[in-house]
Amino acid sequence: MKVIVANHAGFCFGVKRAVEKAYEQLNKKDNIKTYTLGELIHNPHVVNDLYEKGIKSIEDINSINENSRIIIRTHGISEDLYSKLKEKNLEIEDMTCPFVKKVQNIVKKYYNNGYNIIIVGDEKHPEVRGVNGWCNNTAYIINSSENMEIIPKFNKACVVAQTTITQEQWEKVLKILKNKVKELISFNTICDATNKRQKAAEELSHIVDIMIVIGGKKSSNTQKLKKICEKNCKKTYQIESKEELNLILFKKDYTIGITAGASTPGYIINDVVNELMYKKGE
Ligand code: F3S
Numbered sequence: 047m048k049v050i051v052a053n054h055a056g057f058c059f060g061v062k063r064a065v066e067k068a069y070e071q072l073n074k075k076d077n078i079k080t081y082t083l084g085e086l087i088h089n090p091h092v093v094n095d096l097y098e099k100g101i102k103s104i105e106d107i108n109s110i111n112e113n114s115r116i117i118i119r120t121h122g123i124s125e126d127l128y129s130k131l132k133e134k135n136l137e138i139e140d141m142t143c144p145f146v147k148k149v150q151n152i153v154k155k156y157y158n159n160g161y162n163i164i165i166v167g168d169e170k171h172p173e174v175r176g177v178n179g180w181c182n183n184t185a186y187i188i189n190s191s192e193n194m195e196i197i198p199k200f201n202k203a204c205v206v207a208q209t210t211i212t213q214e215q216w217e218k219v220l221k222i223l224k225n226k227v228k229e230l231i232s233f234n235t236i237c238d239a240t241n242k243r244q245k246a247a248e249e250l251s252h253i254v255d256i257m258i259v260i261g262g263k264k265s266s267n268t269q270k271l272k273k274i275c276e277k278n279c280k281k282t283y284q285i286e287s288k289e290e291l292n293l294i295l296f297k298k299d300y301t302i303g304i305t306a307g308a309s310t311p312g313y314i315i316n317d318v319v320n321e322l323m324y325k326k327g328e
Pocket of ligand 1: 058059060061120143144145146209210237238239240267308
């Protein structure tokens with residue numbers, strides 16, 4: 047069997063920065079307890095490791111004492127929640143990815159200038175919920191060109207993208223919006239890391255027999271990679287770690303493509319590759 051890893055796969059710059067910041071806290075000797083607001087990244091291995099080392103994730107800031115330290119994850123938070131953290135006198139380590147911060151700033155600016163805000167993305171995703179919180183939770187959120195009826199005809203609107211959606215998703219929605227909104231200002235805020243991972247995965251999925259997409263089940267960008275690969279390679283599987291390889295049937299002459307979501311650490315990718323090297327196939 048031959049194994050090829052996509053040119054761009056695994057930890058992106060924003061996630062790497064946030065994870066390093068979390069581990070950095072473990073070396074501090076100031077007796078301030080550190081928490082993450084929500085699971086730091088969508089990867090259970092990293093979240094469990096941090097938990098075992100003493101950094102818990104919390105959902106509700108009322109569950110912790112004042113003067114604790116709180117890490118804001120890459121997805122960012124709403125403006126309102128940000129103020130609450132400050133009011134509570136928490137020490138804030140803001141690891142909102144700069145690409146997400148840029149979306150929050152755009153939304154705030156155009157909302158204050160009287161534009162309706164449209165976000166193309168998943169309304170349940172923490173990044174989208176956070177961004178919506180910079181326009182007073184008034185955004186119209188659409189995930190695909192199939193539910194466009196929720197968008198009324200506007201005179202003016204500003205549309206942004208969740209950083210991890212696909213170009214195809216963005217372009218389809220934008221095309222329809224152009225006919226619905228008189229004055230439409232659009233910002234394609236899909237991040238560079240997402241673009242690179244998606245392109246590399248797409249190219250690879252054309253030339254392999256089987257694609258393995260490594261990443262957390264809750265990870266939005268991993269799910270998008272899977273969807274992209276499935277279009278070209280029917281045998282596409284998403285796994286979180288090497289243990290799940292046992293559920294997949296491999297043949298001796300297979301060429302196997304590997305890609306991984308932006309929250310998958312390099313050591314998990316290496317584990318999977320090493321495991322495949324020892325597999326004989328049928
Ligand atoms: Fe940031 Fe993009 Fe990663 S938004 S956290 S660089 S996937």
